[in-house]
Amino acid sequence: MKAGISFKLTGLVLAISVLPLFLYQVISFSATRNTIVDMATRHSTNLLNEQASHLSLQMAQIEDLIRNIESVDEIKQAVARVETANTKDTSFEFLSTQARIGYILSGYGSLKGLVSIDLFTRSGRHYHVGDTLNISGINRPLLGRLQSDTQAAGNAVAWHGIEDNVNSTSSKRKVIVASKMLNRLDGSGLKTEPLAMLQVNFDPEFVYRHFHEIESREGSTLLVVDAKRRLLFHPDSRLIGQSINPELARLVRGQQGSMMISLNEQPVALNFRMLPINGWYIVSLVPQATLLEPVSRIAQAGIVILLLSLLLIFLFIRLYSIHIINPLRAICDGFRDFQAGRLEPHWRLPKAQTLQELGELTSWFNAFLDRAQEREQAEANLRIAATAFEAQEGMVITDAEQIIIRVNQAFCDTTGYSSEEVTGQHIRLLQSGRHGAEFYREMWQAVAKTGSWQGEVWNRRKNGSHYPEWLTVTSVRNEHGQTTHYVGTMTDITLRKRAEEEIQRLAYFDPLTNLPNRRMLLDTLERAIARSTRNGQSGALLFIDMDNFKDLNDTQGHDKGDLMLQQVAQRLRQHTRGSDTVARLGGDEFVVLLEGLGDEIANAASHSKAVADKLLASLQADYVLGKHVHHSSCSIGVALFSGEENRIEDILKQADLAMYQAKSAGRNAVCFFDQGMQQTVDERAQLESSLREAIARNQLELHYQVQVNHAGMPVGAEALLRWHHPERGSIPPVQFIPLAEKGELIILLGNWVLETACRQLKEWSRHPASAELTLAVNISPRQFHQADFVQQVVETIARTGANPARLKLEITESMLLDHASITISKMEALKSRGIGFALDDFGTGYSSLAYLKRLPLDQLKIDRGFVCGLQQAGHDAAIVRTILALAETLDMAVIAEGVETIEQQELLASMGCHNYQGYFFGRPLPPEKFVQHHLLAEFA
Ligand SMILES: Nc1nc2c(ncn2[C@@H]2O[C@@H]3COP(=O)(O)O[C@H]4[C@@H](O)[C@H](n5cnc6c(=O)[nH]c(N)nc65)O[C@@H]4COP(=O)(O)O[C@H]3[C@H]2O)c(=O)[nH]1
CATH class of the missing domain: 3.30.450.20 (PAS domain)
Structure with a gap:
């Protein structure tokens, strides 16, 4: 791994600053140490010299004292006289001589530090000057030793060092002793003989007073050692008089010396100097630690300085890192990330505020990124442009003169x-x-x-x-x-x-016939009305509905139906002019719009009638639908319009009404709209809104018409709806049920009927006479085809608590034709819950046998029309027989409705029909009356 600049810088700074500093510290420490040791040694030497001088001076004074006394002949003579005198001599001369000796000696007693001057004669006389004492207390053994040592010293002053005071009663127990024999020439004059020993006792405290001060000042130990290597002075006074350490004694030799020794395993600086006067040594012992204390303080200071230097260097490097290395590092990282493509597009370095150069470098780096990003963007744009250029769309680039200079592949593909x-x-x-x-x-x-x-x-x-x-x-x-x-x-x-044209076509044209659809017709009609307003010309709208088209669809299938509609469209186009509009509204409904029929409405009507008749005739012709030839007719309603007083919807509605009128008139007819028709329409609308109110205002009621068995016993009833209109009185169902069936109203009515009938069933279930009755309820096709019809019936039964086995839903043949499979599954779902089904008006429709077989029916209801015609010549009796046979085959019950006479009943019974409903057995009655008439006997 490469060392970073920060690391190198640290090393460099350490190398150029700390190392020299360290070396300087070491060298200066060493130099200082040597210097201090030198200085200490010199100082010690000087001190010793000084002390030695001082001590020598004192010794010299003592020696001078001794020699001065010795040089006094008078004292020697006096001593000699005394010594030669009789010991019992008490003469005046003798005594004065003795006094004279004392007197002479006392003349020398003024020396500072002097304890005493003693003169011991050979005969044992003792002269004492100095401290006050009892002269009789002489330490004889010591004196003897001193005398012999003094004698041994010959003419030299004998220095005895520290000794016990020979005057044992003196206050100074220890004294420095120097002595000298006083000699005189013997009688031959050639030899000397000792007269007395002159002894000077000196106060050691006075001598060594300075030493204590010196020791405490220097922290060293100052010793005075005599020639026999005994301690004359030691700070610890208990050691005085003892021999010094043998090792030390070995080293202390010669005039002077200075060396480092190890004393008691401690390094000690030894310095000594001999006193020439008596061979004593002044010795100084300084422990190296004491000696080097300043050095170690200097070393400590050096270490502190070194540490401070390191701290400063560290701080310097830290600041350097923050202000210089970090921006540089950031730039390096930026480059690296840029190279690796990891850089956010708009990431830029914050401008370095530390150094101008770094700020510039950052700016340049950011500028570099800007350029790189622009270049990248430009390249991306180029790539996009190149890709875009080769896109799905054709592209051509020309110069300013519109000369083609480049095209793409899509262009080539298209052109x-x-x-x-x-x-x-x-x-x-x-x-x-x-x-x-x-x-x-x-x-x-x-x-x-x-x-x-x-x-x-x-x-x-x-x-x-x-x-x-x-x-x-x-x-x-x-x-x-x-x-x-x-x-x-x-x-x-x-x-x-x-595609647009196709969409247009789909939006405005009927895909089956390619005729304009309702929307297109409305547009065209709107324009036609506008034109009619402008030019005053009348127009006509022919509403054409194919008769019984549904039958074709149901019996022959939708394919055939579609074929026929296409042929109808073709015929309509054939028999109209190009300026006329032929449109298909949906299903089997077509419209022909005629314009420019003149300003006379009568002419317009006759012209329209002619066209309508022509169309009626043409649509009557046979249709060849594959192998099947179909005959059909149509009903045409015509509405005339002139100017803007007619609204599009009105015209369409009028034509529609007229068409219904034509249908009511027996089909295959043309009918013109008139105001009477409008009135009927309005009345219907009125009726519809009243009917809505009727439900809310409780104007509806269910009447029950009894159904009996062969014995005339009630077995059930049919619920028939009654409307008691507050103004118009009782309105029969045929007047309002077909109207309600045209819209959602029938759902509302149907639910109400079902609910009411179920409640009635529940009510009947409470009385034994009525508990077994079944109740037939008419269900309209629209109601039955509701997606949730089954659920509604089931919920109603659950809500009312009616017994589903007593409920019979009456359905008509027509409703069975549409959506057969769904119809069957709905019926089966209800059947599985116990609900029965009766097929109403049976025989009037065209139920195929095969189809009928699949239906879970319980009962066929012979239509009133057949019952009515039973006694007349015709097919009705045969039809009834067929129905009965059919029912037997299919294992279904049969009931005949509309039985009005006993003959009809007997006839039906003879044919095998044993259940009846009709006025002969009872008219539809409100619930109370129904009970009164048919069940009262039972109740009673
Ligand atoms: N001439 C004659 N008529 C007899 C005789 N016995 C019964 N009628 C009538 O025949 C109709 C029988 O009902 P429908 O065929 O289901 O025909 C019903 C039925 O299709 C419909 N309708 C009646 N109530 C309801 C209802 O609640 N819901 C639905 N969807 N339709 C209903 O209205 C039709 C007419 O009902 P209504 O006027 O009540 O007429 C009833 C009844 O009064 C008779 O001996 N001679």
């Missing part, structure tokens, strides 16, 4: 030209000729003015075919605003146009 074929050609090469010069002039003017143009253009392919394209022309301008190029983007919209 059929290769790139080489069109390059260098004028763009007008593509012109189809469908647009005039004006078109292109306007286009280029728009480009020049706004910079672009777009719109639909017809161009020509290489093979000469024309195609529509959506073209966008954009001018490319230079910085002076001059157009340098044009870029054309073109999308072939052939398919889109086709």
Whole structure:
């Protein structure tokens, strides 16, 4: 791993600052140490010299004292006289001589520190000057030793060092002793003989007073050692008189010396000096630790300085890192991330505030990133442009003169030209000729003015075919605003146009017949009305509905139905003019719009009638539907219009009404709308709104018509709806049920009926006489086809608590035809819950046998019409027989409705029909009356 700049810098700074500093510390420590040791040694030597001088001076004074006394002949003579005198001599001369000796000695007693001067004669006389004492207390053994040592010293002063005071009663127990024999020439004059020993006792405290001060000042130990290496002075006074350490004694030799020794395993600086006067040594012992204490303080200071230096260097490097290394590192990281593509697009370095150069470097780095990003963006743009250029849309680039310089593949695919074929050609090469010069002039003017143009253009392919394209022309301008190029983007919209046309066709045309659909018709009608308003010409709307078309669909299938509708459309177009509009509204409903029928309404009517008749006739002709030939007719309603007083919806409604009128009139007819018709329509509308209110205002009621068995016993009833209108009285169901069936109202009514009937069933279930009755409820087709019909019935039963086994739903044949499978599954779902089914009006429709077999029916209801016609000549009796046989085959019960006479009943019974409903057995009655009439006996 490469060392970072921070690491190197640290090393460098340490190398150039700390190492020299350290070396300096070591050298200066060493030098200081030597210097201090030198100085200490010198100081010690000086001190010793000084002390030695001082001590020598004192010794010299003592010696001088001794020699002065010795030199006094008078004292020697006096001593000699005394010594030769008789010991018992008490003469005056003798005594005065003795006094004289004392007197002479006392003349020398003024020396400072002097304890005493003693003179011991050979005969044992003792003269004492100095401290006060009892002279009799002489330490004889000591004296003897001193005398012999003194004698041994010969003419020299004997220095005895520290000794016990020979005068044992003296206050100074220890004294420094120097002595000298006083000699005189013997009688021959050639030899000397000792007269007495002159002894000077000196106070050691006075001598060594300075030493204590010196020791305490220097922290060293100062010793005085005599020639016999005994301690004359030691700070610890208990050691005085003892021999010094043998090792030390070995080293202390010669005049003077200075060395480092190890004493008691401690390094000690030894310094000594001999006193020439008596061979004593002054010795100084300084422990190295004491000696080097200043040095160690200096060393400590050095270490502190070194540490401070390191701290400063560290701080310096830290600051350096923060202010210089970190920005540099950030730039390095930035480059690395840039290289690795990890840099966020808009990431930039914050400008370094520390150094101008770093700030510049950061700015340059950021500028570099800006450039790189711009370049990257430009490259991306180029790539995008290149990709875009080769996109699905055709693209062409021309120069300012509209000469093609580049096209893409899509362009080539669309136009059929290769790139080489069109390059260098004028763009007008593509012109189809469908647009005039004006078109292109306007286009280029728009480009020049706004910079672009777009719109639909017809161009020509290489093979000469024309195609529509959506073209966008954009001018490319230079910085002076001059157009340098044009870029054309073109999308072939052939398919889109086709799709649009198809959408248009689907939106406005009926896909089956290709006739305009309702929407187109409404547009056309609106324009026709507007035209009629403008030109005063009348128009007519013919509403055509094929009769019984549903039958064809149901019996022959939708394919045949579709075929027929296409043929109808074809015939309608054939028999109308090109200016007339033929449209299909849906199902089997067609409309023909006639315009320009003149300003006379009567003429318009007759013209319309003629057209309608013609159409009626043409639509009556046989239709060949594959192998099947179908005969049909139509009903046509005509509504005339003139000017704007007619609204589109009104005209359509009027024609529709007229068509219904035609249907009611027996079909295959033409009927014109008139005001009477309108009145009926209005009345119906009125009725419808009243009916809504009727439910809310409780104007509805269920009546029950009894159903009996062969014995005339009630077995059930049919619920029939009654409306008691507050103004119009009782309105029969035939008047309002078909109307309700046209809309959602029938659902509301049906639910109400079902709920009421179920409640009635529940009520009957409480009385034994009525508990076994079944109740038939009419269900309208629309109600039955409700998606949640089954659920509604089940919920109603659950809500009311009716017994489902007593409920019978009456359905009609017509409702069975549509959505057969769903119908059957709904019936089966209800059947599985116990609910029964009766087929109402059986025989009037066209239920196929096969179909009937699949239905879970319980009962067939013979239509009233057949019952009515039983006694008349015709097919009714045969039909009834057939129905009965059929029911037997299918294992279904049969009930005849509309039985009015006993004959009818007997006839039916003879045919095998044993259940009846009709006025003969009872009219529909309100619940209370029903009970009164039919069940009272039972209740009683
Ligand atoms: N001439 C004659 N008529 C007899 C005789 N016995 C019964 N009728 C009538 O025949 C109709 C029988 O009902 P429908 O065929 O289901 O025909 C019903 C039924 O299709 C419908 N309708 C009645 N109530 C309801 C209802 O609640 N819901 C639905 N969807 N339709 C209902 O209205 C139709 C007419 O009902 P109504 O006027 O009540 O007429 C009833 C009844 O009064 C008779 O001996 N001679």
